Amino acid sequence: MVELTLVHWIYVIVVIIVLAVMIMRRDTLIPCVIGIFLMGLASKKGIVGAAGGIFNSFVVAGVELLGIIFIISVIVSMSRLLEDIGANQLMIRPLTKLIKTPNQAFWFIGIVMLLVSWFFWPSPATALVGAVLLPVALKVGLPAIGAAVAINLFGHGLALSSDLVIQGAPTITASTAGVNVAELTSKGIPLFVVMAVVTITVAYILLKRDMKNGTLKLDNAMIKESDVNEKEVRPVAKIAAFMVPIAFGLNILAMFMFELRGGDATALIGGTAVLILVVLCFLEYKSKALEQITDYIKAGFVFGIEIFGPIIPIAAFFYMGDMGSFSQVMGAGALPAASQGILADLGTALASVAPMNRPTVAIMEMGIGGLTGLDGSGFSGLSLAGAVAKVFGTAVNGSIAVLAALGQIGSIWVGGGTIIPWSLIPAAAICNVSPMELARRNLVPVMIGLIVTTIVAMFLI
Template identity: 65%
Template sequence: MQITMLHWTYVIIILVILAIMIMRKDIVIPSIVGVFIMGVIGTQSIVGGIRGMFDGLIVAGIELIGVIFIISIIVSMSKMLEDIGANALMVAPAAKIIKNPNIAFWFAGIAMLLISWFFWPSPATALVGAVLLPVALKVGLPAIGVAVAINLFGHGIALSSDYIIQGAPTITASAAGVEVTDIMVKGIPLVVVMGVVTVIAAFILLKRDMKNGKIETKQALDEFKEIDPSEIRPVAKWAAYTVPLAFALDIVIMFAFNLTGGDATALVGGTASAILIIFTILAHGKQSLDKVSTYVIQGFKFGMEIFAPIIPIAAFFYMGEIEPIQAVFGEGILPAGSQGILSDMGNLLANSVPLNTPMVAITETVVGGITGLDGSGFSGMSLAGSLAKVFGTAVQGSIAVLGALGQIAAIWVGGGTIVPWSVIPAAAICRVDPMDLARRNFYPVMIGLGVTTIVAMFLI
């Protein structure tokens, strides 16, 4: 494995970007400049760097297009439901259970956890967010609180454990040379510790900031004010019943036909599109052709406003993976045998530390987190599994525990809860800034990873 100037350049730019993020400044410019610098160094051509700035945006856009579309069409549907007054009727049943911000936080989180275990977080985010956000806002839980709940429970706890679909533990177990059940069973204590510590820390910090007035708790309440029953049109009543039933039917279909990931997301998006068209026609009749275009424009305008600053940021971090960087700069950009810049640097770190139980646990967590910086927690799990096999054998410890630890670190970072370009679904559906959500998650997740790593030292 050869570490080149391109590898070190990528690491240095990451450190610069992290420093700028800590200063609470936007990182669009350093991300675009970072792609340019890597292009110049990798291709030894200024023209290559200039071309890379644009091609990187194309690659990042292709990677994110599915998420952009699902969020945009869900928002389009929501705009229509608000317009006809159906949203006020839809939130009424949940409002009977959710009486205060505390219940709203835990109700949204647990609902997200259960649905994500069966169908993964992407479709679950759209379902849970669209239904529960209005209720939570009405009882005083800010939108950022809803985003934290569904993000930590879904892309954190559910995705890092993945007990039902078993995609994550299968990848880790295959690389580690152990049984999938070993990764899942021996990883249960770590999953529980990580989830409990992180969510409680996030909840405490959220409540503290709400109490101190640092978070607005009366957002968008005007949208959910009580309306006169005599003013409710029949079409709104039909929509209020049909929309929840349609999405409930989606869940049944996902389970019956084993639809997960992108397939499940497509089902949710198609359902939202059908609802948008049908109820626009029923509500607006002859004006529906023009009206549906208005809703679609509003939805996609919102989607692009959210994603516009994220795409150039993601463009840089995708350069850490082998396929995106080769797509932008060509196959000769990396030395022979490279597994991608992030994986190469992770291997270098792993080969540079002393092998004892505390150090291998710390290294497994750090390497897992590093491989998640590209915003895809699954990209680093093969490396996490391979390292677990090497480390576990060297210290005569549990390979399965180490593999589970690396899996947790990779997914919590990149799957993800603290990388801005991986929290987009939760941020967008709750209409908050992805940067704000990532910052709010950062300290709780770091605390959780620290405590989980310490616990792992006693289990290895």
């Protein structure tokens, strides 16, 4: 067993501090930066080298995350154009004829939200699905809070935690866990399914109970207001309404035919989104397309950097737990020759001194994932969830991928926008309900789902 050095202990102490700061609902960027600096000093890099190590660690983390930042940015750019020309309404509107009852409205909104979120990210999907389907749901008798629950749980819960298409969340988690994105996704599917089925079913049962006993009532004023809430649909929107579903449908077909996974699949989707953006800009803006497309790309990248800007410094610290990233920043000789990386060394040491078992590590992984989500940003804790999964998985000789998926579920379902009031404002705002009320309604179903999913994970690790 490799002897733990000062670098190892600094890493452990900073992880504990990060958890404490998250519990206090404060940002963790400063502790992570200080941790990188202290590890630089402990690696005998000197003040100059340690200061430079901070920036270099940001570069390493940025390179790791660059593909995900780009794909989200171009998807949002395309979504903004579709919204401006009214194509989003045309794509969804035919489906509204299928909604006749409150039950159908809840499940239909949820499933549409899930599919749209997988391809366009939950934030823009919330505005799209809410604006088009909320009026229909209200007319057939589903209360606004019911629509908000469906949008929230299917989008910011299931879609964001699984992220099967864009693969932003699993890329971050897998990179610090030291596993392949495809492995994390495939082994995490049973957990994603259990979490979704349990949580959404419980939420639906509670919603139906409250509708039956009269606790939830329809707001007639909202129904009247929704009747006039129609956005202008441009002529080119009809072309876009056919082009976009066909293009992404062909993308899915190509993924199966050519066995595209991970970065290759992401690249195909991103490139398709950019091509759609170019074509539609020329069709809509003609001679002004050259300038207009710049505005859409700029808006998309502003969104992408806004989301990932705080995540890069946090991820930079946790990437230091991997031997490859650490060596790039601090140099190969900063750790003992026999070291396999800080996280692997800690896992081996933990297994030799503590009675670790699969139920224990499953509970601890879910607990840490949930704690990291308390700041209301599900993504900020993914790096820690992946890093801890590597430690625990090594300690019990279990599946690191399953543990990482479990931590990802905890982090995103808690912080990604289902039970933290300030993180579910988009869904609450589009449905005109109180964020606090939506958070309270989601709390019991989500907690039950997390408990059941943790129990299932104990048998899969």
